[in-house]
Amino acid sequence: MVSRIAVQCRQCGKHLVLRITISGGHQPFLFACPYCRSELRGRLSASPGKPFGLESEDFDVTDLQDNDTDVIAVAINTDFPVSLSSIEQSAEEISITPFIALVMELGDDVTMEVMANVEALRALREEIFPHVRRASSYFTRGDLNGTRNALQKAPGGDAVDFSALNVVSVLSHAMGLLYAPIEDQSLRTEAAEEWAKTLGEALRKDKLAVESLFVEFEKPLSEHRARAFDTALNMLGAVDSLISALFAERMSITPGIDIDRYRVMRDDFDALKIRYQDAFEVASRTLAFTGRVANIAHRGDVREHADGIACSFNQALNRTTAYKREPWLADFPVAKKLYDAMKRNTRNDIGHRLVRYDFESGTLKYEDGSAENYLLFLEDYLHAVRLTHHALDVCELLWYANEAVGSK
Numbered sequence: 589m590v591s592r593i594a595v596q597c598r599q600c601g602k603h604l605v606l607r608i609t610i611s612g613g614h615q616p617f618l619f620a621c622p623y624c625r626s627e628l629r630g631r632l633s634a635s636p637g638k639p640f641g642l643e644s645e646d647f648d649v650t651d652l653q654d655n656d657t658d659v660i661a662v663a664i665n666t667d668f669p670v671s672l673s674s675i676e677q678s679a680e681e682i683s684i685t686p687f688i689a690l691v692m693e694l695g696d697d698v699t700m701e702v703m704a705n706v707e708a709l710r711a712l713r714e715e716i717f718p719h720v721r722r723a724s725s726y727f728t729r730g731d732l733n734g735t736r737n738a739l740q741k742a743p744g745g746d747a748v749d750f751s752a753l754n755v756v757s758v759l760s761h762a763m764g765l766l767y768a769p770i771e772d773q774s775l776r777t778e779a780a781e782e783w784a785k786t787l788g789e790a791l792r793k794d795k796l797a798v799e800s801l802f803v804e805f806e807k808p809l810s811e812h813r814a815r816a817f818d819t820a821l822n823m824l825g826a827v828d829s830l831i832s833a834l835f836a837e838r839m840s841i842t843p844g845i846d847i848d849r850y851r852v853m854r855d856d857f858d859a860l861k862i863r864y865q866d867a868f869e870v871a872s873r874t875l876a877f878t879g880r881v882a883n884i885a886h887r888g889d890v891r892e893h894a895d896g897i898a899c900s901f902n903q904a905l906n907r908t909t910a911y912k913r914e915p916w917l918a919d920f921p922v923a924k925k926l927y928d929a930m931k932r933n934t935r936n937d938i939g940h941r942l943v944r945y946d947f948e949s950g951t952l953k954y955e956d957g958s959a960e961n962y963l964l965f966l967e968d969y970l971h972a973v974r975l976t977h978h979a980l981d982v983c984e985l986l987w988y989a990n991e992a993v994g995s996k
């Protein structure tokens with residue numbers, strides 16, 4: 589639904605019309621005043637059956653006067669990208685909505701597919717997510733009874749036979765439901781199988797070495813697992829960012845669409861950048877665990893990594909950098925695809941905070957002056973979310989293996 593709201597810029601005092609696509613929830617947005625190019629921020633809150641609320645410290649909601657001619661209308665979209673050509677138009681001009689314009693570009697089938705995932709994301713966020721988050725919080729504190737109770741209260745949870753199932757695998761299944769609308773199931777499964785194979789190989793080759801590795805892992809692994817769950821749930825909880833990202837991804841792979849001609853007005857870079865960094869860090873630290881196991885499986889020496897460098901577990905986990913762990917992915921060619929996808933467009937500078945969001949161009953500006961469309965960052969962000977699922981898969985299989993060797 590598109591709503592037309594007349595507002596007055598507090599900087600230049602001129603009137604403009606916002607054509608806001610109301611998608612629900614909290615919609616923080618940011619755009620340039622079409623007259624004075626001042627930065628205008630607003631926040632729309634909409635929930636079904638209630639009047640929406642619009643707040644801003646940069647403009648006031650007003651009525652248009654009869655003598656207001658040549659008023660410019662600005663199309664505000666916080667979920668799907670809008671073509672630059674349709675962002676600023678005369679308020680009198682009758683034009684197709686930005687969504688219809690996007691459907692014409694993407695085609696019916698692709699749009700329907702993305703919209704089905706968007707609907708699923710919103711419904712899961714509402715119905716399942718709070719239960720899964722509570723269950724995860726019990727689990728990461730080591731309380732399996734609490735985990736079970738929280739899962740039983742989720743929709744459908746009373747039908748689950750917990751006496752026949754491992755509570756950890758039920759939690760993992762519930763997490764999997766949350767990821768389903770945004771991920772490539774086959775690649776994720778293949779990466780988990782690759783990890784299971786390596787773990788099995790290590791156990792077969794040197795069970796004693798794996799057992800003592802688990803003793804060494806114990807505390808750091810429970811901390812790592814808690815961080816992995818936190819990061820994953822923070823990302824999965826912020827569904828609006830994922831929705832923009834799903835559209836951005838489809839647009840960037842659709843032939844004939846020039847993504848630089850599109851923009852979303854989301855005002856969320858500061859929040860996303862932190863989650864992106866968290867995911868990057870969790871994924872990198874995951875390599876300290878998987879790397880040790882691969883060392884036993886492939887080289888028969890827990891200390892010797894794929895790049896030929898030998899180090900202790902503490903060094904691998906705490907006294908190195910993501911850059912130095914990266915070569916260890918040589919032991920995991922499938923998982924490497926997930927890792928590489930996360931920084932296809934985005935540069936490491938985000939980790940060093942040398943990047944800012946430029947609201948006028950809708951780009952991320954790097955310290956050396958180069959720029960990148962925000963939509964491409966969103967695409968990488970989506971891959972970062974997918975990578976957190978792999979980190980959780982790694983933790984889950986380590987949990988089973990640890991139970992199996994009985995060193996717990």
Ligand SMILES: [Zn+2]
Nearest residue numbers: 597600621624
């Ligand atoms: Zn202005």
